[in-house]
Amino acid sequence: MSTTPSNGHAIEMPNVVAWSPGMPPPDDPNVVPTGVNAPASGDDSAPFSPLHTRSHQMFPRLTDGEIERMSRFGTAARWRAGEWMFRMGEVGRGMVIILNGLVRVTRRDALGANQIIVEHGAGHFLAEVAQLSGKPCLVDGMAVEDVEGIVVPPERLRALLVAEAELGERIMRALILRRVGLIEKGSGPVLLGQSDDGRLVSLQGFLRRNGYPHTVIDACSDPDAIALLERISASTADFPLVICPDGTVLRAPDENQLATQLGWLPEFDPAHVYDVAIVGAGPAGLATAVYAASEGLSVAVFDCRAPGGQAGASARIENYLGFPTGISGQALAGRAFVQAQKFGAHIAIPTRIKALHCGSSPIQIELENGARVTTQTVVIASGAAYRRPAIEGLERYEGHGTYYWASPVEAKLCKNAEVVLVGGGNSAGQAAVYLASHAKHVHVLIRGSGLAASMSHYLVERIGSLPNVTVRTRTEIVSLKGDDRALTAIHCKTPDGPLTLESRHLFLFTGADPNTDWLRDCSVSVDGKGFVLTGPEAHDGRTQGVMGLETSVPGVFAIGDVRSTSTKRVAAAVGEGAAVVAQIHGLLAQRQALSVAGA
Ligand SMILES: Cc1cc2nc3c(=O)[nH]c(=O)nc-3n(C[C@H](O)[C@H](O)[C@H](O)COP(=O)(O)OP(=O)(O)OC[C@H]3O[C@@H](n4cnc5c(N)ncnc54)[C@H](O)[C@@H]3O)c2cc1C
Structure with a gap:
């Protein structure tokens, strides 16, 4: 049987391996990866x-x-x-x-x-x-x-x-x-299904982003796969199948079922009170975890998907200090994830936080399964999520030709194909450059008259130099068309009239909304768009005795993209992750002093 490990190489090549972006590069951590x-x-x-x-x-x-x-x-x-x-x-x-x-x-x-x-x-x-x-x-x-x-x-x-x-x-x-x-x-679980099936691609991305070894078998093109399917009495309705190392066969599992079966999720001692619970393991949350745990605080970190957050979707971050040749978001996140584990942070991924109960002291956070974790302080680092534009047919083709990020998994699917990408920000620019090295042609659609207003100069220049990228200004998607299985055409409106682009791959980079649903029932104040207020803005303009990253609820802090008026950059998120730990130390010391004085 020819199997494809997570990097796409046949495992028969014993000495020929390539680094996977799901993990830190295997170089000296202090030396620029070349x-x-x-x-x-x-x-x-x-x-x-x-x-x-x-x-x-x-x-x-x-x-x-x-x-x-x-x-x-x-x-x-x-x-x-x-x-x-x-x-x-x-x-x-x-x-x-x-x-x-x-x-x-x-x-x-x-x-x-x-x-x-x-x-x-x-x-x-x-x-x-x-x-x-x-x-x-x-x-x-x-x-x-x-x-x-x-x-x-x-x-x-x-x-x-x-x-x-x-x-x-x-x-x-x-x-x-x-x-x-x-x-x-490519050891570990085997994923078996149709290679263009959105659910297979999604599980593959999930394992990859969590740096977990796995192998993918295309059930359509691999003759041995058919024998295997007969042996375990599975049909295409069960795709994607996951055959776990202990022999368990999962039929079309979701990410949580897979993670549970693979033993990723730690148990939380209900009696333990953490110094800090961090919600979100993007750059902001991971930075907090590394600084807090390395400074001796007891730390729990939760993320509903994978380490890295939005940055994990970046094919190459070129403006992060110390990486002159750039670094992929997943490589950066992989390093930080291992670093946080080294210092003893308890990390639960995938675990969605359902609610914050800040009426009690200590504070409690509620996990999706109803369990509660108790903590002195909470850091809200839940970032932002991609916006889904109102396009007719979008829901139907999500996972079947429409994507919200461009990792090597998606890039492989687009090899030599026509690709349409929507968005004029830096994330769109990076994705366009990255996809151009795989696709036949990339059509970048923007509503405005040019990229300069919304995209960094270096990306505008790079896009301009790529012969297989066309920027189509003042262009908006109206509807998507396709067959039973996949997207086939994208209908747009332009100042010159309707335009149809024959493409099976649509990438959407149309901005993000704050992940603050889980704060709905607590008294943490948010701004008009749902971003969390901190510092004086969260305290009626008061500055005295107010910490810059503390929300309207004592002991609850907010950092990174989820914070109102924050700079939406990796470096800013990481900086706030470091800064918030100093403020947490200050708060814990204050409380300690009060309890000693009151004793
Ligand atoms: C494609 C792309 C490219 C980018 N490129 C660059 C770049 O080159 N340079 C740069 O400086 N910036 C870049 N950015 C922006 C940068 O990635 C963000 O500013 C940064 O990731 C913000 O970090 P964060 O930790 O605040 O939030 P996020 O990265 O959004 O992370 C938040 C995390 O919280 C988790 N979460 C949300 N809700 C819950 C919940 N209820 N329970 C548990 N977990 C939850 C999410 O799963 C996520 O992992 C890019 C963004 C994108 C999308």
């Missing part, structure tokens, strides 16, 4: 990857001195030859440092295909990113000989990474490279 930057430009078919030249970093050998220093973080353990040390899909005991013996690490896809990743002996350690937060293992490990080792559980592993800076950096790099390797090789 060779690994190719995917940010949309070239997800790059034949070479730095991974195969970096096995020494992926599988570093520890010195006796290092093992001795690490041993204080773990406990001794033994396994007999032939015994499983950890199993894919099951929560393991943590990182294992091998003192004696030999361990075989294998990856297995959900169809049962096994492949040896590596055999490790004394001085090596066994772990990848999942062990940072105690998530289920992504590989199997068997003792080939009797093994003696040291088990370092997740919370002690995080303590080790922080306490041992240089060693911690090497271990962290190895964990990230190993995850990248698994994504490239």
Whole structure:
């Protein structure tokens, strides 16, 4: 069977791998990514990857001195030859440092295909990113000989990474490279369906944005898939099928069902009171998580989809400080996500917050399943969501030819095709440039007379230099037409009369509204458009004793795109994420002082 792992390469190419934008680039975190930057430009078919030249970093050998220093973080353990040390899909005991013996690490896809990743002996350690937060293992490990080792559980592993800076950096790099390797090789769950099915594309994007290894099989073009479908008695009505590593078959699951089956969601102790609960894991929320957790606060983070928020949809962010060659939003988010886990933030993705109960003290937030999490403070970082313009037929073709972002998954679907893109902002500009490297032609439709008023100069210039991009000014979509399965034509009105563009791919970048529905029943004040008011604006103009990012409710802060009058930029969101932590410290110290004085 020929399978397509998450990066689109056949897994029969053992040494040829390419970095997936779902994860941080496997380079030195302090060095500008160069060779690994190719995917940010949309070239997800790059034949070479730095991974195969970096096995020494992926599988570093520890010195006796290092093992001795690490041993204080773990406990001794033994396994007999032939015994499983950890199993894919099951929560393991943590990182294992091998003192004696030999361990075989294998990856297995959900169809049962096994492949040896590596055999490790004394001085090596066994772990990848999942062990940072105690998530289920992504590989199997068997003792080939009797093994003696040291088990370092997740919370002690995080303590080790922080306490041992240089060693911690090497271990962290190895964990990230190993995850990248698994994504490239395509282990984990198998997604089976029709490659242009919107639900398959959406699940694929979900796993990709969460940096989770998976494999996609096209049920129409792969003859072996038909045999598989017969074996598990599934029909096209069940598409997309997800065959999980433990053998469970999910039929057309939603994101929550899939995440639950894969063991992503942590349990929350109802008795624990967090210092801060962050709603949203976009740039603002992730920055808060990193600063708050690294400064010793107990932190819970919730996001209903994936880390990165809107920035995760950006093919290349070129104006974020420190990345002169640009960085994809997913790569930036992937780095921040791992960083927040390293400092011990409890991250629950996907988890939608349904309501904020700020009448009680401490405050409670209500999860979609009705469970409640208690916290001293809340940071609203729920950002904004794409606006759906009023276009006849839009609902019908959502997921069947209309998209709200342009990731490598969508770009692949548009290869050599005519593409229509609506919007004149920077996000539209980035997407147009990115899609132009895949599509035959990109038609950019804007209502205004030009791009200059709404788009950064560098993007306007770049679009102007691309021969396969046409900007159509004063043009609006009236309706969409298609067949039973997909969009086929886009009808527009222009100053010169009606225009029909024959295209199966429509990208909409038409602005965003604040994600503040979940605040409906609490007393957090919002402006006329629903963005959250903070500082003096939330306190009748009063400045004394008012913190700049605090909302009208004490202990509830708002940052990033969801905040009224904020600058809608990644750097601004990250800056507010850092600033809000200082204000939270101030508030907690004030409360502490009051309670001491009152005691
Ligand atoms: C395509 C695109 C390209 C862009 N390019 C650039 C660029 O090049 N440079 C730049 O500076 N800016 C860019 N931006 C803007 C930038 O991405 C945003 O300013 C930034 O992401 C805002 O961060 P945030 O964390 O405030 O909100 P968001 O990024 O919107 O994140 C909010 C998060 O909250 C989650 N959420 C919402 N409601 C709930 C709920 N009830 N429960 C749980 N979770 C919830 C969402 O799932 C989301 O992940 C771009 C935006 C887009 C769309």
